[in-house]
Amino acid sequence: MSRVVAFHALLPPTNRAKQIASVPYDVVDTGEAADLARGNPWSFLHVIRPEIDLPAGTDLYSDQVYNQAKLALKRFIEGVPYEKTSAPKLFIYRLVQEGRSQVGVVGCCSVDEYDGGGIAIHERTRKAKEDDRTRHVVTMGCQAEPIFLAYRSQSTIDDLVAQGMETPALFDFVARDGIQHTLWEVENADELTLAFDSVPRLYVADGHHRAKSASRARGQMQSRNPNHRGDEAYNGVMAVVFPDSQLSILPYNRVITDLGDRSPSDILATIGQRFPLRPAGPAPETPHSFRVFGDGGWHAFEIPAQGSGVIENLDVSLLQDQVLAPILGIDDPRTDDRIHFVGGSRGTRELEERATASSGVAFSLHATSLAELFAVADGGEIMPPKSTWFEPKLRSGLFLHRIT
Numbered sequence: 001m002s003r004v005v006a007f008h009a010l011l012p013p014t015n016r017a018k019q020i021a022s023v024p025y026d027v028v029d030t031g032e033a034a035d036l037a038r039g040n041p042w043s044f045l046h047v048i049r050p051e052i053d054l055p056a057g058t059d060l061y062s063d064q065v066y067n068q069a070k071l072a073l074k075r076f077i078e079g080v081p082y083e084k085t086s087a088p089k090l091f092i093y094r095l096v097q098e099g100r101s102q103v104g105v106v107g108c109c110s111v112d113e114y115d116g117g118g119i120a121i122h123e124r125t126r127k128a129k130e131d132d133r134t135r136h137v138v139t140m141g142c143q144a145e146p147i148f149l150a151y152r153s154q155s156t157i158d159d160l161v162a163q164g165m166e167t168p169a170l171f172d173f174v175a176r177d178g179i180q181h182t183l184w185e186v187e188n189a190d191e192l193t194l195a196f197d198s199v200p201r202l203y204v205a206d207g208h209h210r211a212k213s214a215s216r217a218r219g220q221m222q223s224r225n226p227n228h229r230g231d232e233a234y235n236g237v238m239a240v241v242f243p244d245s246q247l248s249i250l251p252y253n254r255v256i257t258d259l260g261d262r263s264p265s266d267i268l269a270t271i272g273q274r275f276p277l278r279p280a281g282p283a284p285e286t287p288h289s290f291r292v293f294g295d296g297g298w299h300a301f302e303i304p305a306q307g308s309g310v311i312e313n314l315d316v317s318l319l320q321d322q323v324l325a326p327i328l329g330i331d332d333p334r335t336d337d338r339i340h341f342v343g344g345s346r347g348t349r350e351l352e353e354r355a356t357a358s359s360g361v362a363f364s365l366h367a368t369s370l371a372e373l374f375a376v377a378d379g380g381e382i383m384p385p386k387s388t389w390f391e392p393k394l395r396s397g398l399f400l401h402r403i404t
Contacts, residue, residue: 044397250344
């Protein structure tokens with residue numbers, strides 16, 4: 001049983017949605033966020049990347065940054081202005097990228113369900129990022145970005161969502177990256193919530209740190225509330241829930257920018273001793289097939305399956321266990337600063353440029369599948385870091401959830 005319930009949302013006016021909508025906080029660094037927000041005082045990056053409005057070099061985890069986020073949110077709510085729905089609502093959110101449509105339900109899911117494992121995870125979270133997003137949420141008293149959940153498709157939900165899209169949209173715009181964003185208010189919210197009761201489990205696709213921060217924020221707010229009942233707004237986490245049939249995972253590629261005293265040709269030769277190399281294009285077409293870039297060219301190699309487990313046969317695991325650790329000495333990709341992760345949406349050209357600039361090597365992988373993600377999560381296992389890249393990304397600032 002999965003709970004996806006209506007909530008009191010804060011929404012921007014139709015004519016401001018395009019101006020406000022921003023990419024999530026964790027897909028850009030400070031410099032990229034500043035560039036995207038330049039000339040647009042109403043980009044939501046001013047809220048989720050508040051350091052862009054502070055002096056260069058400001059400690060990203062200082063009181064000043066979180067207070068700036070709170071001030072920015074207040075400016076948006078009052079100046080846009082955002083309006084609170086008169087009653088709890090569900091919404092339908094569609095993203096269209098290059099002709100492919102992805103439609104999800106916007107609502108609140110249960111923090112209790114997440115804490116109890118009913119909302120399954122497939123990645124570990126890092127405490128520093130947990131601390132950051134928890135403090136961001138608590139300081140603002142608001143969940144400003146939704147988590148991205150998936151579920152195994154059900155025709156009943158599909159039909160209800162299709163009906164909801166027959167009504168006039170609250171907003172409909174094409175962002176400057178060409179992705180179309182459309183939001184509808186659901187008129188039959190109770191019926192849709194009831195339909196989700198038959199979904200056995202939800203899965204965190206993207207936003208593990210936001211999910212964990214919602215749990216930690218709830219814990220802090222509950223401890224400060226002597227009259228806690230369990231139905232307060234902070235007991236829910238704002239999410240967009242998508243059927244697996246509409247989702248696409250892109251590969252999460254790797255660049256090694258520091259080879260020590262070794263050259264790219266040396267690394268290629270060592271890989272070739274274990275797994276024969278051949279010249280090839282930059283993108284693998286099948287699982288267990290890899291591409292490595294070095295010395296100005298791409299080469300293909302295959303790594304055979306290792307045992308029968310799901311985790312050990314993920315392409316990210318095979319590369320880590322058979323190449324990155326034994327050949328490059330990268331034993332812990334979470335902490336080794338020689339390895340950099342590049343989402344598939346950035347293409348392989350960036351891999352080439354970064355490897356060439358650093359005299360390093362780059363690896364292009366085949367994407368992890370949703371079937372693998374579900375199998376890992378259902379088994380209570382954890383994928384290696386940076387195993388999945390979901391595209392298109394949800395936009396931030398289009399709906400907010402006040403928790404105080």
